[in-house]
Amino acid sequence: MKASTLRTFQIVHTWTGLMAGxxxxxxxxxxxxxxxxxxxxxxxxxPWRSTPDAAVPVGGxxxxxxxxxxxxxxxxxxxxxPTQGQAPYAFWVSDGQSRFATAxxxxxxxxxxxxxxxxxxxxxxxxxxxxxxxxxxxxxIVSVLYGLxxxxxxxxxxxxxxxxxxxxxxxxxxxxxxxxxxxxIGVLSLPFHIIFAITGAVFCLxxxxxxALNVTAFNGKLFDAFAxxxxxxxxxxxxxVAATMLSYDELVAHARAVAKTRGAANFEPDYVxxxxxxxxxxxxxxRGLSERALDTYxxxxxxxxxxxxxxxxxxxxxxxxxxxxxxxxxxxFGNFGGRPVQWLYFxxxxxxxxxxxxxxxxxxxxxxxxxxxxxxxxxxxxxxxTVGVCIGSCLAISGTFAATMIASSLDIEAQWxxxxxxxxxxxxxxxxxxxxxxxxxxxxxxxxxxxxxxxxSLADLLRNAGAWMQPWTPQTVAVLGVDLVGIVLAIAFxxxxxxxxxxxxxxxxxxxxxxxxxxxxx
Amino acid sequence: xxxxxxxxxxxxxxxxxxxxALLYALPGGQSxxxALLLxxxxxxxxxxxxxxxxxxxxxxxxxxxxxxxxxFAALWLTRHLGGA
Numbered sequence: 001m002k003a004s005t006l007r008t009f010q011i012v013h014t015w016t017g018l019m020a021g022x023x024x025x026x027x028x029x030x031x032x033x034x035x036x037x038x039x040x041x042x043x044x045x046x047p048w049r050s051t052p053d054a055a056v057p058v059g060g061x062x063x064x065x066x067x068x069x070x071x072x073x074x075x076x077x078x079x080x081x082p083t084q085g086q087a088p089y090a091f092w093v094s095d096g097q098s099r100f101a102t103a104x105x106x107x108x109x110x111x112x113x114x115x116x117x118x119x120x121x122x123x124x125x126x127x128x129x130x131x132x133x134x135x136x137x138x139x140x141i142v143s144v145l146y147g148l149x150x151x152x153x154x155x156x157x158x159x160x161x162x163x164x165x166x167x168x169x170x171x172x173x174x175x176x177x178x179x180x181x182x183x184x185i186g187v188l189s190l191p192f193h194i195i196f197a198i199t200g201a202v203f204c205l206x207x208x209x210x211x212a213l214n215v216t217a218f219n220g221k222l223f224d225a226f227a228x229x230x231x232x233x234x235x236x237x238x239x240x241v242a243a244t245m246l247s248y249d250e251l252v253a254h255a256r257a258v259a260k261t262r263g264a265a266n267f268e269p270d271y272v273x274x275x276x277x278x279x280x281x282x283x284x285x286x287r288g289l290s291e292r293a294l295d296t297y298x299x300x301x302x303x304x305x306x307x308x309x310x311x312x313x314x315x316x317x318x319x320x321x322x323x324x325x326x327x328x329x330x331x332x333f334g335n336f337g338g339r340p341v342q343w344l345y346f347x348x349x350x351x352x353x354x355x356x357x358x359x360x361x362x363x364x365x366x367x368x369x370x371x372x373x374x375x376x377x378x379x380x381x382x383x384x385x386t387v388g389v390c391i392g393s394c395l396a397i398s399g400t401f402a403a404t405m406i407a408s409s410l411d412i413e414a415q416w417x418x419x420x421x422x423x424x425x426x427x428x429x430x431x432x433x434x435x436x437x438x439x440x441x442x443x444x445x446x447x448x449x450x451x452x453x454x455x456x457s458l459a460d461l462l463r464n465a466g467a468w469m470q471p472w473t474p475q476t477v478a479v480l481g482v483d484l485v486g487i488v489l490a491i492a493f494x495x496x497x498x499x500x501x502x503x504x505x506x507x508x509x510x511x512x513x514x515x516x517x518x519x520x521x522x
Numbered sequence: 523x524x525x526x527x528x529x530x531x532x533x534x535x536x537x538x539x540x541x542x543a544l545l546y547a548l549p550g551g552q553s554x555x556x557a558l559l560l561x562x563x564x565x566x567x568x569x570x571x572x573x574x575x576x577x578x579x580x581x582x583x584x585x586x587x588x589x590x591x592x593x594f595a596a597l598w599l600t601r602h603l604g605g606a
Contacts, residue, residue: 005574005575008523008574009574011523012527012574143563144563144566144567147563147564147567148567148570148571151567151568151571152571155571197563197567198560198563198564199560201563202559202560202563209559209562210559212535212539213539213542213543213559213562216535216536216539216540217536217539217540217542217543217594217597218539218543218546219601225546225552225555226555226559228552229552229553229555229556230556319553320553320554320556320557321553321554321555321556321557324554324556324557324560325556328556328560
């Protein structure tokens with residue numbers, strides 16, 4: 001390849017990386033935690049601190065819903081909780097507005113799902129930085145830039161790819177070591193990053209892309225074709241003849257039987273959708289997860305009165321669209337292979353966050369003035385921004401866990417404390433990184449993050465002391481797991497603080513990362 | 523550099539859209555709709571990358587413009603001659 005083309009791609013890689021890197025760091029750190037979404041949900045509401053409505057069976061919720069809101073019969077969904085401690089809730093549309101309610105909230109339904117849910121808030125930070133719609137589109141653009149950064153990075157690295165892939169040159173040249181680590185992680189986890197760049201862009205920019213494709217190339221037929229390709233239940237008309245409905249448990253038993261005959265290893269429902277409830281033509285569509293299959297999500301539509309299977313996309317003999325649609329989610333969320341795959345996704349997610357952090361450090365390092373104490377303004381700004389945003393987002397997420405725990409002890413709604421802690425700590429960390437000498441700010445913010453993370457984990461271990469004495473359930477293990485991961489992360493933050501502190505005291509003084517006082521002439 | 527970047531972004535978008543619509547028009551395309559929609563972003567990014575291999579912005583715009591014309595002409599032909 002010509003030298004000028006390589007130079008062009010160097011510029012493309014640098015700029016796409018810089019523009020997308022900060023948002024991607026947050027997406028990957030929050031995303032690594034989101035792998036354990038259900039465990040975080042159990043951490044917030046374990047069975048021994050369950051919400052009042054958790055005791056209401058799904059059937060009871062359905063009965064109350066159709067009695068109190070008869071208009072919902074035509075079309076409603078039941079979202080099943082990921083953990084025993086939480087309550088199932090109903091979703092329906094009334095007067096053109098979405099309504100959400102657990103059994104106890106039916107008199108005054110909410111306008112959004114479960115706003116106090118910590119796991120869902122961490123997920124929102126991951127997919128949209130916590131800002132609905134605008135944040136989602138922003139992250140979609142970030143995903144496209146990320147794709148471009150991946151391609152340009154591979155093109156740049158290609159000439160030495162084979163030679164340098166396993167080289168990690170530990171030595172005097174620290175920049176060489178960081179560059180090797182950046183390249184090794186970037187190339188070795190490339191398949192994983194390609195999956196995220198593509199599915200991330202599709203998830204975030206879905207609506208606008210569909211609109212654009214529909215107009216430009218699909219002659220206005222794309223939406224119908226898409227609805228047909230992703231259909232999971234037949235479209236039926238109400239007959240007007242009332243019929244007795246099967247109970248929820250009977251429906252699930254029927255759905256499991258269908259899944260089993262189609263060869264699915266298991267089938268754990270997480271969502272049920274009803275149309276024309278109470279009518280002879282009522283349809284119940286059960287969505288469930290099957291383990292050890294790339295197409296984890298299965299859909300089984302039944303007649304809600306007789307249990308007769310109407311449509312099934314599960315196990316074997318699914319069509320191409322159904323498999324790809326399911327695999328696209330599964331590959332992104334890493335829920336296709338139980339715990340080992342979850343840990344793999346967690347580690348790769350953290351490695352991804354490191355990739356973007358190290359990219360910024362390399363940018364600063366390659367603009368370092370080797371014979372001056374005063375470093376260029378742009379590298380000083382970049383150093384402050386990197387420290388403030390990256391360490392600040394780790395601090396903010398630990399703060400969100402702390403706020404959730406405090407809100408639960410005070411028995412108040414967690415929604416606003418979570419958001420205040422998250423955005424407050426993030427902005428405070430950014431401000432701190434702007435005013436403090438950056439080398440000191442790095443060490444102090446890392447220590448603060450480590451302390452906060454450790455404090456949350458230890459406090460939670462103590463407050464659940466009773467549960468450790470009881471017979472253990474998978475939920476107990478989940479809660480303990482979250483606390484132990486918190487402790488390990490805290491130790492990692494302390495280790496980073498120690499390394500940064502040593503760098504500031506003993507490393508090269510011609511750098512933004514030194515904290516040594518000026519002594520004599522350079 | 524900016525001209526080539528814009529050529530890839532602005533003309534790469536309709537080109538990628540036309541290409542997946544062409545693939546969709548092939549026999550069996552209906553059962554691959556989701557896979558084709560997933561293919562859209564890699565194609566678009568490939569266009570953005572390919573744009574930098576042109577010697578100048580003008581060449582990039584001309585080439586992508588011609589490719590767009592060809593792709594949309596083919597799409598028009600499949601619609602009007604394919605009997606659909």
